[in-house]
Amino acid sequence: MNALAERIVKKDLRGLARGISYIENDHPEKLKLLQDLHAHRKGAHVIGITGSPGAGKSSLVNRLVHFLRSVKLTVGIVAVDPTSPFSGGALLGDRVRMAEHFTDKGVYIRSMGTRGSLGGLARTTKETVRLMDAYGFDVILVETVGVGQSELDIMKVADTTAVVLNPGSGDVVQVFKAGIMEIADLFIINKADLPGVSKLITEIEGMLDLVKHDSPWRPPIVQTISTENTGLDGLWKQVKVHQNYLQESGEGERKRTRIMQQEVLEVVQYELMQKINEKHEHGEWREQVGSGEMDPYTAAKNILSEWERET
Amino acid sequence: MNALAERIVKKDLRGLARGISYIENDHPEKLKLLQDLHAHRKGAHVIGITGSPGAGKSSLVNRLVHFLRSVKLTVGIVAVDPTSPFSGGALLGDRVRMAEHFTDKGVYIRSMGTRGSLGGLARTTKETVRLMDAYGFDVILVETVGVGQSELDIMKVADTTAVVLNPGSGDVVQVFKAGIMEIADLFIINKADLPGVSKLITEIEGMLDLVKHDSPWRPPIVQTISTENTGLDGLWKQVKVHQNYLQESGEGERKRTRIMQQEVLEVVQYELMQKINEKHEHGEWREQVGSGEMDPYTAAKNILSEWERET
Numbered sequence: 001m002n003a004l005a006e007r008i009v010k011k012d013l014r015g016l017a018r019g020i021s022y023i024e025n026d027h028p029e030k031l032k033l034l035q036d037l038h039a040h041r042k043g044a045h046v047i048g049i050t051g052s053p054g055a056g057k058s059s060l061v062n063r064l065v066h067f068l069r070s071v072k073l074t075v076g077i078v079a080v081d082p083t084s085p086f087s088g089g090a091l092l093g094d095r096v097r098m099a100e101h102f103t104d105k106g107v108y109i110r111s112m113g114t115r116g117s118l119g120g121l122a123r124t125t126k127e128t129v130r131l132m133d134a135y136g137f138d139v140i141l142v143e144t145v146g147v148g149q150s151e152l153d154i155m156k157v158a159d160t161t162a163v164v165l166n167p168g169s170g171d172v173v174q175v176f177k178a179g180i181m182e183i184a185d186l187f188i189i190n191k192a193d194l195p196g197v198s199k200l201i202t203e204i205e206g207m208l209d210l211v212k213h214d215s216p217w218r219p220p221i222v223q224t225i226s227t228e229n230t231g232l233d234g235l236w237k238q239v240k241v242h243q244n245y246l247q248e249s250g251e252g253e254r255k256r257t258r259i260m261q262q263e264v265l266e267v268v269q270y271e272l273m274q275k276i277n278e279k280h281e282h283g284e285w286r287e288q289v290g291s292g293e294m295d296p297y298t299a300a301k302n303i304l305s306e307w308e309r310e311t
Numbered sequence: 312m313n314a315l316a317e318r319i320v321k322k323d324l325r326g327l328a329r330g331i332s333y334i335e336n337d338h339p340e341k342l343k344l345l346q347d348l349h350a351h352r353k354g355a356h357v358i359g360i361t362g363s364p365g366a367g368k369s370s371l372v373n374r375l376v377h378f379l380r381s382v383k384l385t386v387g388i389v390a391v392d393p394t395s396p397f398s399g400g401a402l403l404g405d406r407v408r409m410a411e412h413f414t415d416k417g418v419y420i421r422s423m424g425t426r427g428s429l430g431g432l433a434r435t436t437k438e439t440v441r442l443m444d445a446y447g448f449d450v451i452l453v454e455t456v457g458v459g460q461s462e463l464d465i466m467k468v469a470d471t472t473a474v475v476l477n478p479g480s481g482d483v484v485q486v487f488k489a490g491i492m493e494i495a496d497l498f499i500i501n502k503a504d505l506p507g508v509s510k511l512i513t514e515i516e517g518m519l520d521l522v523k524h525d526s527p528w529r530p531p532i533v534q535t536i537s538t539e540n541t542g543l544d545g546l547w548k549q550v551k552v553h554q555n556y557l558q559e560s561g562e563g564e565r566k567r568t569r570i571m572q573q574e575v576l577e578v579v580q581y582e583l584m585q586k587i588n589e590k591h592e593h594g595e596w597r598e599q600v601g602s603g604e605m606d607p608y609t610a611a612k613n614i615l616s617e618w619e620r621e622t
Binding site for chain 2: 033037038174240250257260261263264267268271272273276277278280283285286289290295296297298299300303304
């Protein structure tokens with residue numbers, strides 16, 4: 001096992017931070033690090049929290065962290081903002097939020113902005129969760145902004161996916177359209193002191209009836225008022241109900257297997273493309289395609305057959 | 312040249328529709344079709360139009376189509392909604408919008424929802440634009456909902472990218488954060504009869520000062536009120552100014568070259584992954600990774616070295 005992996009397993013927070021930087025910067029040692037840490041995975045419960053901007057996710061996550069600490073659980077948080085190309089901006093938000101938990105070694109927050117492609121962001125998030133799991137947090141929260149396709153990809157890493165909605169916001173249709181309904185395990189009505197809660201519940205139930213779920217799990221709906229610190233115990237209770245369901249039905253195991261198999265193919269794809277890009281950075285085809293002498297599809301076919309012959 | 316390619320080049324609309332379905336469904340003949348059509352590209356001016364939901368894009372596009380028809384230009388429209396997994400929903404919207412242009416053979420609208428990954432959607436859009444160009448529309452409009460990372464990828468196909476904003480919406484920060492500022496060639500202030508236009512102009516100019524552009528082009532700001540059919544001529548004038556700039560500076564040519572070179576690598580990546588997925592659909596590693604016997608990164612390395620040895 002390499003030295004950095006050992007530091008992470010021994011709960012060295014600075015080692016963890018460096019490991020995550022390896023992942024973000026696609027460091028040459030990254031794969032080796034993930035390989036080493038695989039044997040040390042602890043099986044933290046990963047909770048994804050998504051919802052529209054303004055739904056009060058950050059404040060809810062903050063309260064949930066307080067709640068989890070009060071019952072002696074340690075928490076790792078990955079805050080993902082796919083719309084932000086600036087990790088600097090994300091970091092600033094972190095520092096503000098971290099301040100409250102600054103002296104608490106049981107809490108670690110890391111923000112991720114857009115680096116490279118979106119597929120890249122989903123993969124970076126997944127690998128960061130792997131590192132946090134090897135470090136040994138009891139619970140890992142993955143928080144994303146928005147309810148688009150990118151959030152859907154990112155949420156695939158979670159054991160339990162919670163969708164935050166507000167009364168009177170009309171978000172349900174958005175959530176439905178984005179395909180989030182199919183992956184939601186739990187709905188959180190935050191700002192439940194606003195009017196329109198029963199209407200929202202009816203809408204969610206209606207949408208749930210429309211969606212074909214693969215599993216017999218019917219997502220429960222919990223209500224919270226994060227500004228008043230209300231409903232966190234109820235939320236946590238439902239997360240644990242879902243956790244039990246995942247264990248007893250075997251669905252949790254199947255889900256994790258699927259995720260890991262997917263991960264294999266993602267790594268293969270990424271590494272292969274790195275190689276091809278490197279090899280063809282100055283290929284003759286670039287000029288031929290640029291001048292219109294050769295069409296892109298013929299060039300692609302040539303590269304493919306060349307690749308198959310040579311390697 | 313295959314029969315379908317010939318139908319498209321000969322302006323058979325049903326042939327075009329079928330060709331686009333080939334692209335959407337990743338038909339085995341797709342690459343051949345694109346190859347055949349490459350020699351028949353006509354160099355339509357491709358205009359990307361993006362902006363927040365509710366900014367009035369659809370109505371603006373509709374007015375722009377009327378304007379373009381009044382000056383005898385034919386128009387192909389690709390309406391992309393990355394949040395919608397239902398092409399059915401998109402189709403319904405089409406039919407409503409098509410109704411107005413139903414008897415007009417100089418207008419063709421096609422909607423795309425999410426199929427597969429987002430990278431997939433960007434690629435599908437690009438290839439659809441290729442087909443419309445071979446068909447021979449004078450102008451191709453690519454309209455996307457929202458201002459996220461996915462829209463940014465989709466917009467890369469456009470010669471001129473226009474961003475639609477409204478006074479008093481606070482969208483500028485969103486647009487800036489999403490990295491759209493860097494790719495915008497033109498800003499359209501729609502609903503310019505609302506208060507706050509001069510403030511919005513100041514904000515846009517301020518953001519433009521912050522962003523490092525690769526080119527000397529400074530995006531102009533035009534004002535429209537699409538509900539009153541105002542400002543379309545001014546908008547079109549600025550598009551033509553940009554078009555001239557692209558031609559005279561050589562930037563248009565460089566941009567198209569870059570896009571085509573990128574397309575080559577995208578095709579290679581996609582085709583390779585298809586092959587690998589097929590080959591490893593029932594690989595032994597699936598079980599080993601599933602049982603935890605082997606970690607995903609070792610499995611990936613094995614596949615990679617096997618792939619390099621065998622092919």
